[in-house]
Amino acid sequence: MSKLFSSLSIRGVTFSNRIVLSPLCMYSAKDGLPNDWHFSHLSTFARARIGCIFAEATAVSSEGMITPFCLGLWNEQQKNAFKPIVSFIKKMGSIPAFQLAHAGRKAGTKEPWRGGLPLDLEDEKKGYGPWNTIAPSAIPVADGWKIPKEMNENDIDSLINSYVKSAKLALEAGFEVLEIHAAHGYLLHSFLSPIANKRNDQYGGSLEGRAKLLEKITKEIRNNIPDRIPLFCRISAIDGIENGWELEDSLKLSSILSNSGVDVIDCSSGGISGRPRFAVKDNGEMLKNNIERGLGFQVPYANEIREKVRIKTMAVGVIVDPVQAENIIIENKADLIAMGRELMYNPFWSLHAAQELGADPKYLMWPDQYRWGVNRRAKIEKFSNVK
Template identity: 35%
Template sequence: MTIKKVTASTPAPGVPYYTPAQDPPVGTALDPRADVPTLFTPLTLRGMTLQNRFAVSPMCMYSADDGHLTDFHVVHLGAFALRGAALTIVEATAVTPNGRISPEDSGLWTDSQIAPLKRVVDFVHSQGHKIGVQLAHAGRKASTLSLWHLQTLGPVATPAHGGWPDDLWAPSAIAWDADHPTPNEMTVAQIDELVQRFADAAHRAVQAGVDTIEIHGAHGYLITQFLSPITNHRTDAYGGTFANRTRLLLAIIRAIRAVIPARMPLLLRLSATEWMEHTHTDPQSLSSSSSWDLPQTIQLAALLPDLGVDLLDVSSGGNNPRQQIAVHPYYQVDLAAAIRAAVRAPGGKGGPLAIGAVGMIRDAAMARDVVAQTASVEGEHGLTAKADLVLVGRQFLREPEFVLRAAAELGVAVKLPLQYERAPLRKAQRL
C-alpha cells in the first residue's frame, strides 16, 4: 500500500463542511508488509473493502424522531468511524411504522427519512469508512417502551405513549409473554406487502448512500417468528416445513437483492438457535423442528450464497422468555465457528459465505482470536478463524476507541485520526 501524504488543506470529499481527509482511514495497519494479526487486515465483500475486521453492531438507541435519525445519531455513530471502526451498522430500522420495536426507533418507511440517514452516511464516508443499515420488522415484539421506562411504565407502549399494541403483526396470534398483547396473524396479502416494504426501504437506503444492507432475522423479531415452529403455527405455505418457515426470509432476500447494486454486499443477521432445545422430546434429535436450532441454521446458511447473501451475522436467542442459555464469553462465537466450519467443509454447499461473530467481544485478544487465520504470526500459529468479522456492540459504548486500544494492546501500528495524533494510545491507556 502506498500511503499518500495528506495536508491539512486536503478536505474530505462528500460533506458540505471542512474536515480533513483521513488517508488511509483510521485503524488501517500502517505497515502491511509486517506480520499483523488478521484482525487488522482488509476484508472484501463484493465491492466493499473494510480496512480492518471491526464492525459496529446495530444497537437500538430509542432516540429517533418518528423514525427519522437526528443529530444524536451523527455524533453517536460518527464517533466509531472517527476512531477506526471499518464498518458501522445503523440500528434496527423499521420498514413499516408498526415494525418499530419502540416509538423512538429508526425507520425507512417514507422518503423523508432518507436525508437524515444520509447525514450519518456522509460523515462516516468522510472518515474513509463504510456504513450499513439493518432493516427490520419487530413483529409481536413491537410497540414496547425504551429501556429506561421499563421500571416505571412496564414493557408495552400504549397509545398514550405513542404505541400501537392493537396493530402487531406475527405469523401466528401468539403473544411474547403474559404481559404483552396478542399479535394479529398476518394475511398472505400482508406478507406480500411486507416483502415489498423491505425492498422499498432497501431502495431508500441506497439513495442515502449506504455501502451495505443487513436484514434483521434474529432476536425474536418477525423473521425469527416465522422461522421458529414455536411461534409459527401456520398451515399455509408459510408454516410447517423448513421450506415453508424460511419462505418469507428467502422472499425478502430476493426482493432486496433485486433493488440494490450488484456490487453492494447483503448481510443477514440470524439467531442461530433460540435456546429452546430443552423442550425437545427427543434428546437425540436437535433438528426435530420443535424449535429453531443450529442444524437448521446450517441448513439455511447453505442456501444463502446462491441467493446473494455475502455475510451471515451470527447471534442467538430472543424468541422466547423461557430460553435457557449457558452464558460464557464464546457462547455465540462458538455458534459462528460451527456454521463457518460446516459451510466451508470439503464438499459443503455453503459457497463463499463470510461469517460474522458477535457477543461478549470485550478485549483485543478475544477479537484477534475470533478472526485469526492459520498462520505463522505470533499468537495465531495453528489457529483457524471462527469468523471473518467481529461485530462489537456494548464494548463500543464503553470505549468508542476500542479499535485503537486493540491495536495498542496487540502492538499494531495503525493510522490515528489526524486531529488526535498528538495523543497516541499506549498499552493499558484510554484516549
C-alpha cells in the same frame, strides 16, 4: 501482523479492518428520523476507525418499530436525515451499514430503560401507540403481550415490498452494506421458529416453509440492488428453548440464504419468547435457557456455519478483549467481529487494540485531529512516569 487489523473485501466493498459496530437501538428518534443523537453516537465510532458501522435496527414500516422512538426508513425525509451521518462515516474511511428490521409481534413496546414491555394506557395518553402487531400466527410473545394479527398473503406481499423499498432508500442515502434482521424474536425470526410459526400454508410447516418468507425477501432485495453491495443476514442461531430452532436449522437456513444472495451470516441467538431468559416446559417445570452468555458465547455458531456452509460469518456477543478478537479471526472462526456494549463503554477500543496488537497503521490510525495530541500525551506520560 494482526489479522484483526487486516482488510476484507466482499463484493465491491473493502473493510479496512475486521471490527464492526453491532447495530444498537438508541430509542431516541421521532417519526423514525435520525437526529443529532444518532449523528453523535455513530460518528464516535467513525472517529474510532471501526471498519464497518451499523446504524441501529431500522423499521421498514411504522408498525415494525420496536418502540415509538425507533428509526424508520420508508420515506424521503427519513432517507435525507440519514445522509449526513452516512457521509461522515465514509469521510472517516469506515463503511456505513444498514439493518432492515420489522419487530413483528415484539413491536409497540416501551424503551428498555422503562421495562421494555408493551405500551400501555399511560403511553397512549402521551400520544404513543399502542398499535396492532403482526406475526406468522396469532400467538403473543408471552402473557401480557398483544395477540398479533396472523398475516395473510396480501400482508406478506406488502411486507416484501416494504423491505425492498427500504433497501433501495438505504442505498440512496449512501449506505454500502445491507443486513436483514432475522433474529431476536422479531418478525422474520418469528416466521423461522416453530415456537412462533404454526401456519399450514406455504410459509409454515417444514423448515423450508418457515424459511420461505426470508428467502423471498432476500432474493427480492438481491435482485433490486447493485451487485457490488454486500448483503448480511443476522440470525438467532439457536432459540435456546425446548422444541425451538436449533443449530442444525441454522446450517440449513444459511445454505438457503447463501443460494439467495446473502454474503455474510451474522450469528446471534435467542429472543423468540421475549425478555425471560428462562422458559417453562409444558409440565410447568422451569427450563433454564441453555444460552450461557459468557465470553464469546456465540462464536461457536459463527465457526460451525462458516465451516460447514462455506459462507462468511460475523461473530458477536461478549467479545471484549483485543487478543480474544484477534484469535477468533486467526483461528478462522469468523470473518468479522461485531461488538456492542464494550464499544459503548470504551468507544476508542479499536484504537487501543491496534496499539496493543501492533497493527499496521495502514489498516487503522488515530484521525489526524487527535493523533498529534495523543502522541504528545504519550510523551508526557513517559517523562512524568504517569501510567
